[in-house]
Amino acid sequence: MEEIYANDDSVCNISVVKDRGSSSSKKRLYVVIIFLGILSVGLLTGLISLGFHKKTCPAGWSMFSGSCHVLSTTSGAWYEARADCRTRGGDLVVINDADEQKFVLTLTETSTWIGLTDQVTEGSWKWVDGTPLSSQLSKFWGQNQPDNGGGYHQYGEEDCAHIWNNYKKWNDVGCGNSYLWICEKAPE
Numbered sequence: 001m002e003e004i005y006a007n008d009d010s011v012c013n014i015s016v017v018k019d020r021g022s023s024s025s026k027k028r029l030y031v032v033i034i035f036l037g038i039l040s041v042g043l044l045t046g047l048i049s050l051g052f053h054k055k056t057c058p059a060g061w062s063m064f065s066g067s068c069h070v071l072s073t074t075s076g077a078w079y080e081a082r083a084d085c086r087t088r089g090g091d092l093v094v095i096n097d098a099d100e101q102k103f104v105l106t107l108t109e110t111s112t113w114i115g116l117t118d119q120v121t122e123g124s125w126k127w128v129d130g131t132p133l134s135s136q137l138s139k140f141w142g143q144n145q146p147d148n149g150g151g152y153h154q155y156g157e158e159d160c161a162h163i164w165n166n167y168k169k170w171n172d173v174g175c176g177n178s179y180l181w182i183c184e185k186a187p188e
């Protein structure tokens with residue numbers, strides 16, 4: 001009989017140990033669940049706030065086709081114009097299509113630098129973002145332009161493009177001429 005009691009006790013002890021073990025693992029599980037819950041709420045809040053943050057242009061800049069444009073208030077050489085745009089977090093305007101050309105013409109009524117140059121290789125016109133001028137946009141050159149000065153190089157070569165106020169088209173001209181300019185940058 002004693003032996004039987006002794007056995008019963010040991011069974012009892014084992015089940016107590018098991019109970020203790022399972023309750024602490026349950027606690028651990030709860031902690032993990034709560035931690036994951038807080039983490040996912042945090043992530044969700046972050047994603048929602050990112051989704052609702054609408055990108056905008058700074059005061060004075062106009063949004064067009066997902067980017068910001070502004071006309072300068074002072075005149076300068078093409079290099080000065082570019083340096084100014086870069087200081088302001090953008091670059092000289094890159095005209096990507098006919099709609100942007102139309103939009104850019106609404107910003108200015110006078111001669112204005114754009115981000116187009118052939119200073120690296122004569123006759124190979126490239127935008128300041130490195131893309132070559134496409135044949136579809138070549139129609140925006142004014143009559144007989146670009147002409148690199150038309151053989152009259154008393155004013156130097158013509159390696160920078162501007163909007164020709166008379167014709168609303170582009171002309172190549174010496175980069176040292178002084179004009180207004182248009183900057184373009186991504187909204188923030």
Ligand SMILES: [Ca+2]
Pocket residue numbers: 067093094095096100184
């Ligand atoms: Ca553009």
Ligand SMILES: [Ca+2]
Pocket residue numbers: 118119122123148157158159160172
């Ligand atoms: Ca040229």
Ligand SMILES: [Ca+2]
Pocket residue numbers: 145146147148149150158171172173
């Ligand atoms: Ca020209």
